Amino acid sequence: MSSPSLNRRQFGRQSAWAVASLAAPMVLRAQPLSGERGRVRIAVGGQSALYYLPLTVADQLGFFRAEGLDVSLQDHPGGALALQSVRSGQADVCCGAYEHTIRQQIGGQAYRSLVLLGRAPQLALGASVRTWPVRSVSSFKGLRVGISAPGSSTQFVAGLWLAQAGTPLNEVSFVGVGTGQSALAALRQGRVHALCQADPLLTLLEQRDEIRMLGDMRTLKGTQDIFGGAMPGACLYAPQTFVQRQPAQAQALVHAMVHALKWLQTAGPADLVRVLPSAHLLGNRLAYLTAFDKVRETLSPDGMMPVEGPATALRAVARLQPELAPSSVDLGSTYSNEFVRKAKLKFSV
Numbered sequence: 001m002s003s004p005s006l007n008r009r010q011f012g013r014q015s016a017w018a019v020a021s022l023a024a025p026m027v028l029r030a031q032p033l034s035g036e037r038g039r040v041r042i043a044v045g046g047q048s049a050l051y052y053l054p055l056t057v058a059d060q061l062g063f064f065r066a067e068g069l070d071v072s073l074q075d076h077p078g079g080a081l082a083l084q085s086v087r088s089g090q091a092d093v094c095c096g097a098y099e100h101t102i103r104q105q106i107g108g109q110a111y112r113s114l115v116l117l118g119r120a121p122q123l124a125l126g127a128s129v130r131t132w133p134v135r136s137v138s139s140f141k142g143l144r145v146g147i148s149a150p151g152s153s154t155q156f157v158a159g160l161w162l163a164q165a166g167t168p169l170n171e172v173s174f175v176g177v178g179t180g181q182s183a184l185a186a187l188r189q190g191r192v193h194a195l196c197q198a199d200p201l202l203t204l205l206e207q208r209d210e211i212r213m214l215g216d217m218r219t220l221k222g223t224q225d226i227f228g229g230a231m232p233g234a235c236l237y238a239p240q241t242f243v244q245r246q247p248a249q250a251q252a253l254v255h256a257m258v259h260a261l262k263w264l265q266t267a268g269p270a271d272l273v274r275v276l277p278s279a280h281l282l283g284n285r286l287a288y289l290t291a292f293d294k295v296r297e298t299l300s301p302d303g304m305m306p307v308e309g310p311a312t313a314l315r316a317v318a319r320l321q322p323e324l325a326p327s328s329v330d331l332g333s334t335y336s337n338e339f340v341r342k343a344k345l346k347f348s349v
Contacts, residue, residue, distance in 0.1 A: 039070045040249055042236075043091035045079035046148055046179030048280040049198035050288075050295055051234050054117045055095050057267075058260035060275045066259075067252035077178035078149025092242055093253065097121070097153035098232035098305075099313045101334040106317075106324065110240035113335035115254045115343075116305050117261070118233030120223040120298035123157045125196045126211030132193040141171040146183055146192035149176045158196035159320055161215040161226060180282065187211070199291035204284055218295050229312035232305060233298065240333070251339050258303045258343035265301060302349045303340040310335060 044052055055073070058064055064071040076082040079096035086094045087109070094100070094111075101111040125145075132143060140162065147154040155174050163169055177186035183201060186192050187210070195202070195211065199218060205211040216222045223231050236257055243250050269289045273281075281288045310331040318324045343349070 038068055038249075039072075040064075040093060040253065041072050041074060041091040042093045042095055043074045043076060043082035043085040044095040045076045045082040045152060046198070047073060047075045048180050048277075048282075050200060050291055051118065051122045051198040052095060053292075054234075054257055054260040054264060054299065055236070056277075056280070057263060057275060058256045060277070061260070061263065063256040063259045064253070067255045069249070069252050069256065071253075076149075077182070078147070078152035078154065078176065080151030080155075081149050086239065092246075092249075093236060093238040095236050096234060097156070098235045098237070098309070098335070099153065099156060099317055101235075101237050102310075102314055102317050102329060102331070105329060105334060106321075110333065111237050112240050112243050112333065113232075113235040113237040113305060114243070114250055114339050115257045115303040116232055116235045116300045116309075116335075116340075117257070117303075118235075118295075118298050119230060119300050119306065119309075120220055120295075121153065121157050121217040121231060121233045122198050122295050122298055123154060123196055123217050124199075124202045124213060125158050125161055125194060125215040126202050126205060126213050127194040128187055128190075128192075129210060129212055131190050140167050140194075142173075143171075143193040144173045144175050144191070146177040146186050146195040146197070147174050148179050148183070148197065150174065154196040154198075156316075156320070157215075157217060160316055161217075163319065164226065165215075184282075199295055200280075200282055200284070200288040203291035203294070204282055204287040207284075207287055207290070218291075218298065220297055223298070227312050227316055229315075230306045230309045231312050231316065232309040235305075235335075243336070251342060254303065254339035255343045255346060258340060258349060259347055261300055261303055262347050262349050264296075264299055302344055304337050304344075305335045305340075 059073060074085060074091050082094050082096055083100055085091040098113050101113055104111045145158050147158060159169055175192050177183045177192060183195055183197055187195050217226055314326050314329055314331060318326050
């Protein structure tokens with residue numbers, strides 16, 4: 001998938017648009033929640049990425065079914081498109097970057113994170129050694145950076161890192177290339193000169209010496225260096241109306257996700273290979289497992305939002321939107337640990 005490139009001015013407009021418009025697996029059985037309450041549509045932006053691994057585990061191992069849910073996963077090329085699916089009523093809940101809840105509140109929409117999947121963005125920015133051999137970041141003028149989709153966390157993180165490194169964003173074009181194989185093809189065909197993506201793709205390209213890392217947020221240290229604090233990554237978030245009207249669904253979803261996070265704490269390579277759809281491995285099991293080993297520390301151990309996490313995310317959003325008055329954002333309404341606390345008791349996490 002490809003979409004028109006964006007300069008700095010378009011980047012600002014696109015961000016505003018995104019805010020305003022946007023062994024076999026074990027089978028577990030439980031009594032379903034009554035009627036339509038047991039059916040949940042979850043939108044996700046590039047499910048094969050390690051970024052969404054806890055969601056995939058919960059689905060593949062039947063943890064949603066065990067909580068009485070009939071969950072359908074809707075995969076999209078990027079997180080902004082997944083959010084748009086929720087906004088249009090085609091999905092009920094979104095799995096994506098936490099900062100979307102802040103950006104949506106700025107646009108007058110109330111979304112709340114229910115459970116945290118990752119304690120870091122788990123993204124990296126890599127330049128092609130073939131089409132962009134220059135090491136200086138200032139040489140980005142006229143070059144194209146591949147992101148999953150306009151308005152997604154890949155654009156947010158790439159723009160933030162480049163701006164922090166002193167690169168004028170009006171010298172950069174951001175191009176939507178999707179994730180996985182489509183992003184890989186875009187880099188190899190020269191349609192983009194760099195990629196901001198999640199693993200396992202970047203580890204695969206690293207191992208083949210096709211990219212050189214410019215910014216790496218796949219570890220806790222790398223995230224701390226760039227954001228200056230704990231930066232929440234993927235989470236399961238929903239419109240506030242969903243949380244208020246369907247609290248049983250919300251709790252069941254969090255139960256399943258906390259169960260998956262607990263399973264991942266002790267899962268080994270063989271467990272992952274057994275559970276994952278083969279397409280998620282991108283044809284290279286070793287690269288996937290190497291990538292998992294690197295990002296494993298960034299997985300949330302229990303689903304709780306860290307105390308300082310929302311404030312770090314707000315500072316990051318404000319860097320790209322200097323007109324924003326941080327005091328106008330109610331961070332407390334962008335997340336809840338209430339459902340996670342109950343799930344922790346159930347699963348002894």
